[in-house]
Amino acid sequence: MRTRHIVGAVIAALSVPVAVALPAQSHGYISTPPSRAALCAAGTVQNCGAIQWEPQSVEGPKGFPSRGPADGAICAGGNSRFAELDDPRGGGWPTTAVSAGQRLTFTWKFTARHATTGFKYYLTKAGYDATQKVTRANLEPTPFLNVPYNGTQVPSTLSHTATLPSGRTGHQVVVAVWEIADTGNAFYSCTDVRF
Incomplete structure (x- = not known):
């Protein structure tokens, strides 16, 4: 009986690091040109915190720009x-x-292939100050690219x-912004460019 408890405790203890090491939910991010999450995951940018292990997990409420993450928290999906x-x-x-x-x-690189409403790409306005956080006020309100996906599942x-x-x-x-069709969430990916 005691041996069974010890074996059970050892198995439970060994499974904790594995569960902690794997993201609870995996999804997707822009790999090229490298997004901020991709730069952190590659080690190009240091001191990134948890995103360096989970570049695919920047999930937040959908409905951007009328809803979604708060201003100043857009790149992290809130x-x-x-x-x-x-x-x-x-x-x-770093910029492209x-x-x-x-x-x-x-x-995009996907680690979970969700049914998708679509993708929208927004660009900061002329005169944007890159030392400031991204807000709706410094983004064009209309996406420069809108790709409907009509509930289709994305490939890898x-x-x-x-x-x-x-x-x-x-x-x-x-x-x-990658909007998921069958949940209330979207995935956010910020890429820095230099004109």
Whole structure:
């Protein structure tokens, strides 16, 4: 009897690190051009907290921009566990060089293939100050790319190509929103670019 309790305790103790190491829910993020979550996961950006192990977990309420995460918490999807993604780091997030009118492809990596309403891509307004957190006031209210998905399940990777708007210079942020069809949530991914 005592041996059975010891064996049970050992198995329970060994299973805790495994359960803690695996994310409770896995989903998706933009891998190229690298999003803030991807940069943290790759170790390109340090001091990222939990997002370095869970780049696919930036989940928050859907309905952006009328609903969704609060201003200043958009890049983390309103999830305080990933608040490092909202820190502008003094404008120091690594950027991908782009130009107005350029065709740019965004590639999502999915770890859970949800039924999807669609994808929307927003860009910060001309004159955006990259030392400030992303808010609705410094984003264009209309997405520069809107990809309906009509409840279809996503594959393990998916790319969207968009023509980047004109009238931008310097450091800007793309906010991509992946809306899930059968839950009240969406996934948020911020990518820093330099025009």
